[in-house]
Amino acid sequence: MELTNSILLAVILINFFTLGSARLGACVRIVAVQGALLALLPIMVHGVTLHSTLLAAGAFCFKGVIIPWMLLRAIQRVRIRREMEPIVGFVPTLILGTLTTAGTFLFADFLPLISAHHEGLYVPTALATIFSGFLLLITRRKAITLVLGYLILENGIFIFGVLLSEALPLMVETGVLLDLLVGVFVMGIVMDQISREFSTLNTERLSALKE
Amino acid sequence: MxxxxxxxxxxxxxxxxxxxxxxxxxxxxxxxxxxxxxxxxxxxxxxxxxxxxxxxxxxxxxxxxxxxxxxxxxxxxxxxxxxxxxxxxxxxxxxxxxxxxxxxxxxxxxxxxxxxxxxxxxxxxxxxxxxxxxxxxxxxxxxxxxxxxxxxxxxxxxxxxxxxxxxxxxxxxxxxxxxxxxxxxxxxxxxxxxxxxxxxxxxxxxxxxxxxxxxxxxxxxxxxxxxxxxxxxxxxxxxxxxxxxxxxxxxxxxxxxxxxxxxxIPAWWGWTVLLLGAVSGIMGVALALAQHDIKRLLAYHSVENIGIIALGLGIALLGRSYDQPALIVLGLSGCLLHVVNHGLFKALLFLSAGSVIHAVGSRQIDHYGGLLKLQPWTGAMFLGGAVAICGLPPLNGFVSEWLIYLGSFQALKQPGSALAAAVLAAPVLALIGGLALACFVKVFGIAFLGEPRTTAAAQAHEAPVAMLAPMVTLLVACTWIGLLPTTLHTLLQKAVGTWAGTVVAGVATGSVAPLRWISLSAWLLLLLVVVLFAVVRWRSRTAPRELGTWGCGYRFPAVRMQYTASSFADFLIRLFAFGLNSEEHGRQVAGLFPLRQTFSSHTPDAVLDRILVPAFRAGSWLCRRLRAWFHNGSIARYLLYVIVTVIVLLTLFTP
Amino acid sequence: MLGSLVLHLVLLLVFAPLWLGIIIKAKALFGGRVGAPLLQPYYDLARLWRKGFVFSRTTTWVFLAGPVVGLLVPLLASLLIPFGGIDAPVSFEGDLILFVYLFALARFFTVASALDTGSSFEGMGAAREVTFSCLAEPTVLFALLVLARLADGLSLNQLFGDHLGQAWQGGAGASLGLILVCLFVVLLVENSRIPFDDPTTHLELTMVHEVMALDHSGPLLGMILYGAALKMMVMSALLVRLAVPWQTGWWLTDAGLFLAGLVGVSLLVGIIESTMARLRMPRIPQVLIGTSLLSIFALVLVLR
Structure with a gap:
């Protein structure tokens, strides 16, 4: 229990870091660490069973290794290092992130959950992570940060999923992961196209494509 | 009677x-x-x-x-x-x-x-x-x-x-x-x-x-x-x-x-007052920091201090809603004592600012400089007021802020209830305190220290006794409350009693807030500072004093190169840019050898100049348009109004 | 009471400059040098105290007040905090606010004495100093709130009492860890260490704290340096107590444990100074706001 709480706390701290940091490489790496940490959760919650091991291994491969590796390669290829001029500044997003996190902690107490879930940090962490992902998606311009936002969003959903993984067949989990992977592929292609077309990665330029 | x-x-x-x-x-x-x-x-x-x-x-x-x-x-x-x-x-x-x-x-x-x-x-x-x-x-x-x-x-x-x-x-x-x-x-x-x-x-x-x-x-x-x-x-x-x-x-x-x-008292009353207090406190001091006019600056500090007073009142109100005598006693004593304190040190500051304005003939802080040498008494009085308003220990501001702090810390004893959110008053007070310190160190440092920035400031004269004596009286009153807060203890206790009735009968201010210790530490601090200061002063009595300040290698420093009030506050103001919206002209210098550059900044009031004036202007424009439309001189249209009015009245008032 | 007062003051006054020596030594070792002897800060202080005074003609008596208050404040503040297992000699309900505000008083006079010289470099340092400490102040208060939530009373002695041992193992461990990090950042900021400030740089434009003392020389500079050392020791003492909340019951072993803890903090500071670059100036407020937010989060965790 103590260890899972520490992991979940680390997850939240990583959310804060990604919200407050401008360096893309560091963000990708730290989100990879987040994914790897989350991969430990199924085993710690449900013990070593086939289901949980598969889930953990899959999560580790996708979240911790493959997607971050692809993102790092993308960063190298388009040669950008920093998120410049986000739509909302770093400090305001960080403040918003903390406020929403604090809010989820207060909110989670009012949710009609079974008592086992009331105790731990699972539900608030999951909600906070989802919100952090949304915040990242809303406030940033660079396509890579947007992908990171999706990744963090999925991490949040994953924490919820861990709580339910007994009831949830493996197929659903895999489906979510696959969706994400496809999403990353698409984004990769889009990123490549944007950078080739406009020599920048700002998604705002895409609006020039209308009609 | x-x-x-x-x-x-x-x-x-x-x-x-x-x-x-x-x-x-x-x-x-x-x-x-x-x-x-x-x-x-x-x-x-x-x-x-x-x-x-x-x-x-x-x-x-x-x-x-x-x-x-x-x-x-x-x-x-x-x-x-x-x-x-x-x-x-x-x-x-x-x-x-x-x-x-x-x-x-x-x-x-x-x-x-x-x-x-x-x-x-x-x-x-x-x-x-x-x-x-x-x-x-x-x-x-x-x-x-x-x-x-x-x-x-x-x-x-x-x-x-x-x-x-x-x-x-x-x-x-x-x-x-x-x-x-x-x-x-x-x-x-x-x-x-x-x-x-x-x-x-x-x-x-x-x-x-x-x-x-x-x-x-x-x-x-x-x-x-x-x-x-x-x-x-x-x-x-x-x-x-x-x-x-x-x-x-x-x-x-x-x-x-x-x-x-x-x-x-319904709980939302206390929360409203607390929230308004926090907003007034933080925004008041941030706006004060951005001012260049010494009296406007002091005026914004009044907004800030009213915010602190409201924080105390809010805590006391919450104490009544949630039946917490300790909160009532600490919050209201802090609120009332801060009323007294703010009156004293703000009057002291206004009077010493008046003495400076009288001597220099300008209200702009950037026109002063080096006044402590020319107006030693006024400067010392202003320093006393500044230390007091920042809530620093040996003077009175600290005592009242301390009571409000303790009041908000008392809310921690109630885990799980909404009251716990009242603890946020403490960090808010800390932020206000830090910003007030920055602001007053700015005013004192720019106005009284360094070299005179204008010829008027260089020719300033000390205020006459009739102006100094009132300031000394006020400073003595401030020091009195700072060093001997226990003398006001009974009065505060009774005042809290009249406000809250018998709820607080069992709780004495002394038991939740040991004022004696504060008094003791203030005395100790003052004593040690005076002794060490005297020692250093005595040891340095023969030191050479005719050298210039080290210009970091630059040979010809001029008085205009000194840090100004706006440059001192610039870093903080930019952090609060979202609420202040300062207007700046000429920050960028163009070209390799720019000849003459001017920079000016101005921070209009966040509510009056940013919201009310534009809103009223829009309102009057709208009314003018409406009037032009209704009241355009055509008789036929006026007759139409009469008919419409009659019809409306008939339909409304016929049963 | 009197015995513990003497012990407190002796520990503080004797050992304070040593930690600076350890930091400098650690940095030298990381740089592959032998470095100055551990006791170098003591020699420096003795040398400075013997020198004469030199004043700029711009300065007034406020110039003296900065070092005087800066030296006395950490001395008084040290009486309010426990040194490891040794209880604070002076302790009363609400002394935590006095502790915070004493340092604010020192800051007021340090900054005023910097502005007294009329130099724009010192004005620059002064402006930065007030800005950064403004932002650090809420962090300290949030940390104190977390500790006050776990303790029974509102004195620093009770806040840093031996219940912290159980609190670490109980549910509050995460919060305590967070505020430990936050307070460490505050320690680095307030004591002008890398990555926030570089006390050894030769460029006045980039300094924060040191640039304010540019015109102070001789005994005044000595008082500033000594005051800074005392302040560092007082703040590290809180960290040590927070991180190692055990006490043996016998004052000698308690003092030993405490000093060992302080060696640890100094080494940590030295390692950070050797391995990190200093932050760009606009980044510092962001980091400080970040630590405030972390401490808010810690408070939410214990209030839940």
């Missing part, structure tokens, strides 16, 4: 004899100051004799005005507001002798003295009044005299504008108070104030909101502070000291008195 009434009349009418003197000689002014002093001493004596006795004084006379009676009542709560009032009125009257002598200001000297007396008397009356009509009368006399004090120099357009805004604001507030007393009336039967803790809270939300608006407008709580900066900057310094030190506190008095009438 004779003493009280006599003193009241003396203070109120102190300026009248002057009306019969020649306007260009000093005949009336000394007499007015003497009358004010005697009046203050009389009232002081009345207060002392009242506290020796039962602690309360009550007289009611019949009055022919319907619903009204001349009900006077002196209780510890009023005494808390009266004490600083008397000190400030008396010191201000003496200060005015040299600051605004008739001989130099024949046009407005008599007017200033008349209204100075009137406003002081009206405020004393207001604090004693226990009847709605009497209260409103005193309130209105105070408001109108305040207007004439602000517009003392009515030949300046800026002063007239400030006065006009003040007049609008204060009457909007008074309107709310009229409604408030009308609503209070039916529940009690007469317009006399009901006894403390007797009104039911149900259905009184409107009363509270009206009170919050009306009294908050006078107190200058953040969104309602629009009149305050301009008014305090425009008035003569000793009048500003009175306005800022005492008049805005009548708003707080109204809120405290109003909330004391209710038997129980």
């Amino acid at each position: 004779t003493l009280l009434g006599g003193g009241l009349l003396l203070i109120m009418l102190a300026g009248v004899p002057g009306l019969f003197c020649r306007s260009d000689e000093h005949g009336g002014e000394r007499f007015a100051a003497l009358l004010t002093l005697v009046g203050a001493v009389c009232i002081g004596a009345a207060i002392v004799s009242a506290t020796r006795g039962s602690g309360e004084l009550s007289h009611t006379f019949a009055w022919s005005v319907p619903g009204a009676s001349l009900a006077f009542y002196l209780d510890p709560l009023a005494i808390c507001f009266l004490l600083p009032l008397l000190i400030i009125v008396a010191t201000g009257a003496i200060y005015g002798l040299r600051y605004w002598p008739h001989r130099e200001h024949p046009a407005n000297g008599r007017k200033l003295r008349l209204f100075y007396g009137l406003i002081s008397g009206a405020m004393i009356l207001l604090l004693l009044a226990r009847n709605g009509v009497l209260f409103l009368m005193a309130w209105e006399v105070m408001a109108i005299s305040g207007y004439f004090l602000i517009t003392t120099e009515d030949h300046q357009a800026e002063v007239r504008r400030a006065g006009f805004i003040y007049l609008i604001a204060t009457h909007t507030g008074t309107l709310a108070l009229f409604a408030l007393f009308v609503l209070l009336g039916p529940s009690t039967g007469s317009l006399d104030f009901p006894a403390a803790g007797t009104l039911a809270a149900t259905g009184s939300s409107l009363i509270f909101l009206l009170g919050l608006f009306g009294f908050g407008m006078k107190a200058g709580l953040m969104p309602l502070h629009i009149w305050l900066p301009g008014a305090h900057a425009a008035a003569p310094s000793h009048a500003s000291a009175l306005l800022s030190g005492v008049m805005i506190k009548t708003g707080i008095y109204g809120l405290v008195r109003l909330t004391s009438l209710f038997a129980e």
